[in-house]
Amino acid sequence: MAAMEMSEVKKEKFSDDSPKYDHVKKPFWRRYIDSFKPMEESHGPVSGNYKPGDSEKEPLPGGHGPELKRTLKNRHIQMIAFGGAIGTGLFIGSGGVLANGGPASLLIGFILIGTMLFNVVMALGELAVLYPIAGSFSIYSSRFIDPAWGFAMGWNYALQWLVVLPLELTAAAITIKYWTKDIDVGVWITVFLLIVIFINFFGVKGYGEAEFVFSMIKILAVCGFIVLGIVIDVGGGPAQRETHEYLGAKTWSNPGAFNNGFQGFCAVFVTAAFAFGGTEMVGLAAAESENPRKSLPKATKQVFWRISIFYIVTLLLVGLIVPYNHPRLLGSHFDQANNADSDKSAAAPQNKTVEAPSGHDATASPFVIAIDIAGIKILPSIFNGVILVSVMSVGNSAVYGSSRTLCAMARTGQAPRFLGYIDREGRPLFAIILALVLGGLAYISESASSDLVFGWLLAISGLSTIFTWMSICWAHLRFRRAWRVQGHTLDELPFRAAFGVIGSWWGVIFNVLILLAQFYVAVKPIGETATAESFFNAYLAAPIVLVFYIFWKLLKKTPFMVAGKGNPDGFFKTETIDLVTGRRELDLxxxxxxxxxxxxxxxxxxxxxxxxxx
Structure with missing residues (x-):
């Protein structure tokens, strides 16, 4: 009897009508095509999904609907936080900072940005562990500050990554011309775009595995450079052994530790922010993590080591080896065309028909220049490969960051509804497609006006990270106040930021100071006369954010609330902020x-x- 019952169970379990039976019998290509169909509705609170109402009193995640798949493992989260943002900002962009500000400004600026960013990521970790919602940056702003500000922050962050992808594809195509000079740049753009498409159409697990590999390569390269940099600085390079030259800290006295005074120091921060940009991506990954309560705290704390080792130590060594007036550095006032050594540079393309976007010229990498100064012949080519991997990693992250943000905004009524489509594999399909289509802007590099177009694309993303970080800290401050006012204690939080509200205040204040410093650089640019074009090239993101904010306020006809007698908090009242919807229910x-x-x-x-x- 028992055997008959078991047989019936098995028959029912694997009957032709069973989804599992169909899944096993269908060929791979059929299952892959079916995976693009809409995911079935879920029956519980979903990360980042809520139905927008007529008013904006409750812009909260909740409701019902398909959710992103939680397939990112702890090792993926660790690598996204530990090495995800190591890219062209560090390997190439730091050269322009060194030229404009000198090695002391470079080091001090990155240390200050690093301490601020540590507190940003800690605040984000506290929010993301309690509310692991997709598109978290804009959703937190909508939830704890003001829906209009969340709308502005969402589009600010999405635009940042949407314009980064074509820039990185072009940079990758230019970088590879170090090895192949005869193939047109458009061919390589196509190749790299197809690689990014391939990675992202395998869902979040494809992104996680790709970032795991990319980050491992970058981490090994940086660790190797630290050892090499110490050897070069003490005179162990081939060129130093021939001349018995000990570098030490000579560059700090000749040509000097600072360049362009306070103006040069102010110029450090936006480039440093660009170099650190992407660290906050771990917050987006929370919605697709298997166990955010365990993995996110570890990942956010790892930022301390990334800041200390990967940025501060490497840039200290770069500043000790490469003088700020080296003619190959971006921003140097020397004529690079007359530099006889420029032909030795890694990634120096010959007979090329297009230049790399500003700030993405591997010729100007201070890391490559340091290796050349040491007279090492093989390593520049190897490090050029690392730069290529870094560029591809940033391009891959661009699709992930923009698609998740757009999907979350679409599901909150702040973006076109079709962008909220999620397929059976948990991919925000149409948001990914939009990001990849805009990657086709990279083909503009084939036109004569490419420099102008890429310049404006860079301007759009220039200050985006600053606004994102400031809003994260601001949302954390508002959350903490609402948490206290509504009778909760800190012991109820599954993860607490290391420095609490003090750290978030530091994040808000310092980001405001960066915006002021960049405004100073925009109205008084280094080495050129200020014009309207130069100002907006340096400060375009600020008016874009303001336009988005005002647009949503006017569209929804909500008041421009400020702190006052009737509403001492400004924006949402902390007493009425919903702290329940979307919160993870744990046996805490x-x-x-x-x-x-x-x-x-x-x-x-x-x-x-x-x-x-x-």
């Missing part, structure tokens, strides 16, 4: 009590290390 009392008891038994130095580093 038991779990956190056990974890905190174990933490309290650790030695003081280990408690400090665990709080900051993992």
């Amino acid at each position: 009392d038991r779990i956190l009590a056990k974890e905190r008891a174990a933490h309290a038994n650790l030695p003081a130095w280990r408690r400090f290390y665990h709080s900051l580093c993992g």
